[in-house]
Amino acid sequence: MQPMLATRAANKAALPRGVEWCYEVKWDGVRALADTTTGAVRLHARSGRDITRAYPELGGLAALPRAVVDGEIVVLAAGVPSFEALAERMHVRDGARARLLAARSPVTFVAFDLLVLDGVDLTRRPLDERRAALEALDWPERTQLSPTYPDLDPLWDVTLEHGLEGVLAKRRTSTYQPGRRSPDWVKAAHRGTRVAAVVGWRPEGTNEAGRSAVAGAGPLGAVLLAAPDATGAWRYLGKAGSGLGGRRGADLERALRGLVRPDAPLLDPVPAADARGVTWVEPRVGVDVAYLQRTRSGRLRQPTVRALRTEVPIDPWESP
Known part of the structure; x- marks a missing residue:
């Protein structure tokens, strides 16, 4: 049940x-x-x-x-x-x-x-x-x-x-x-929370040109988030760079291994500043995020990763 x-x-x-x-x-x-x-x-x-x-x-x-x-x-x-x-x-x-x-x-x-x-x-x-x-x-x-x-x-x-x-x-x-x-x-x-899928990640130290500021950088610096709409298409929710330190970030990095794909699995275009230097992944890993509010386009403002939530349904994308 x-x-x-x-x-x-x-x-x-x-x-x-x-x-x-x-x-x-x-x-x-x-x-x-x-x-x-x-x-x-x-x-x-x-x-x-x-x-x-x-x-x-x-x-x-x-x-x-x-x-x-x-x-x-x-x-x-x-x-x-x-x-x-x-x-x-x-x-x-x-x-x-x-x-x-x-x-x-x-x-x-x-x-x-x-x-x-x-x-x-x-x-x-x-x-x-x-x-x-x-x-x-x-x-x-x-x-x-x-x-x-x-x-x-x-x-x-x-x-x-x-x-x-x-x-x-x-x-x-x-x-x-x-x-x-x-x-x-x-x-x-009082504040927004939801479960979202990770569809891409950037290493720590990645600059706006998409290059890592640290040679061989591995730790996660940011993850790109998405959710499925009523048709099953993946919609972009934004980029989260907070909450990825320590064990949480290490566990998430391990969970994303083996899920790499050549392009974004998204219906929406991703802003160029967000997409630079991103490794795209299949949307199979969920994270719990908190955020201030949603914009008119449906993006999350200042999302923070609170936990890795694998094997759970991803909350659906809804029009703001």
Whole structure:
């Protein structure tokens, strides 16, 4: 089963209001479905990939009675999610390393919807009924409920003040629609975040003439980003040069090896200043990026790479 997705609102003013809506914090983490219908817990990412091994501290979820719970895996620092702290955990496959990281930087599973309980499918029931069943459960260690609020304005102000990602509005009567981006859930962020594909890279020290300022330079200096539109064509999102240092940049450079292609896989023309010195690659590696806003042409302003996100769906390109 795939998680239900929210449509995007441009800002607070575009979020729906009224008694038929409730509001939640938009958590900045990894979306996951926790499935205990077999008696053990299995965690699945939005792509469907099994990510159970990466988060051993969430084994207590197995106590939930034959349930499927939708939620977000986060690392909380003073009550606020730290995506940077979570990034180190996201791609761990080795059990011993996962246990070491769990002891050093444990995650929390923030639950916000209940799809199955005692083996019974609840997806066709209204949100208020699913939430009541969710709140009645006994929650194990390293888990918590995502609170709901009746009013948008106070939650918007608090999330902005505390550096949280944004707010999610949900229609109280809505069913759970697996895999669908539904207008019954609407999200707005204080800052833009998205998953994009890397379609090209430039080495550190590349100048505007397209030459590396350092002979034999290998570390990434910038990556070119894209997303697929409704037809499947790749649209250019811009160039990101921040967030590529240290282990993150090294991991990304390794992930791009073997994906080189002779030209850009893009429908849009790339500005000459961005394209100089670029090695083009197949759009198979995703990165999580934060940005200030989108321009009228759809480009991201001042994008920063926050994490490597392989094996996840790339968020679609939408007209700004």
